[in-house]
Amino acid sequence: MHLLLVEDDATYAHGLAADLIGLGHRVEHVFDGRLALAAIDREQYDAVILDRMMPRLDGLSVVEMLRASGITVPIVMLTALSMASDKVDGLEAGADDYVVKPVDPHELIARVQAVIRGRRWTASESDTIRAGDIVVSPTSFRAWRAGQPITLANLELKLLAELARHAGEVLTRAMLIERVWGYDFEPETNIVDVYIRRLRMKLTEQGGADPIETVRGIGYSLKP
Numbered sequence: 001m002h003l004l005l006v007e008d009d010a011t012y013a014h015g016l017a018a019d020l021i022g023l024g025h026r027v028e029h030v031f032d033g034r035l036a037l038a039a040i041d042r043e044q045y046d047a048v049i050l051d052r053m054m055p056r057l058d059g060l061s062v063v064e065m066l067r068a069s070g071i072t073v074p075i076v077m078l079t080a081l082s083m084a085s086d087k088v089d090g091l092e093a094g095a096d097d098y099v100v101k102p103v104d105p106h107e108l109i110a111r112v113q114a115v116i117r118g119r120r121w122t123a124s125e126s127d128t129i130r131a132g133d134i135v136v137s138p139t140s141f142r143a144w145r146a147g148q149p150i151t152l153a154n155l156e157l158k159l160l161a162e163l164a165r166h167a168g169e170v171l172t173r174a175m176l177i178e179r180v181w182g183y184d185f186e187p188e189t190n191i192v193d194v195y196i197r198r199l200r201m202k203l204t205e206q207g208g209a210d211p212i213e214t215v216r217g218i219g220y221s222l223k224p
């Protein structure tokens with residue numbers, strides 16, 4: 001893989017880059033968010049490994065700017081912050097995964113490969129998915145309900161697209177974890193439930209009925 005590593009700690013960055021290169025990957029390293037944006041503008045990467053806390057332009061802002069520009073490169077945030085709220089902030093901004101450092105390079109590569117698989121799933125989607133009065137366009141990262149646009153974060157949109165694609169079917173939490181987050185294991189957190197709750201709020205904020213059904217002990221289903 002061709003990876004961009006964005007990390008302002010030179011010692012840590014050089015060590016991690018060496019480990020990733022040793023695993024057979026091409027790695028370009030930059031020290032701050034502005035340099036990262038410039039690099040992504042001129043070069044195509046398979047994924048970006050992005051530190052959150054940096055001078056000049058922090059990682060969260062970099063993610064938000066990239067996603068606002070329609071750039072869908074897979075992003076794994078690498079940070080010393082381990083609070084659940086910090087992880088949610090990173091994912092809400094549009095990052096695909098969030099890893100607390102120091103991290104074993106083998107685990108990091110596994111996480112990167114998982115988010116790349118998730119992006120390939122998104123790219124293979126048909127442009128428009130319909131379920132009841134909900135319309136999702138994965139390729140343009142847009143969604144509507146009853147003709148009104150819904151503002152969704154990246155993972156919220158991927159979750160809604162997966163539910164809409166299988167409207168009327170029950171999807172287990174494990175299935176959603178694999179298809180939306182790209183993990184082949186179920187994490188210890190209740191991340192699916194958190195995102196379902198956020199999605200429900202956004203789908204009903206204009207007054208419509210809740211279209212997501214909870215199947216107790218199993219998972220969730222979107223009404224067709």
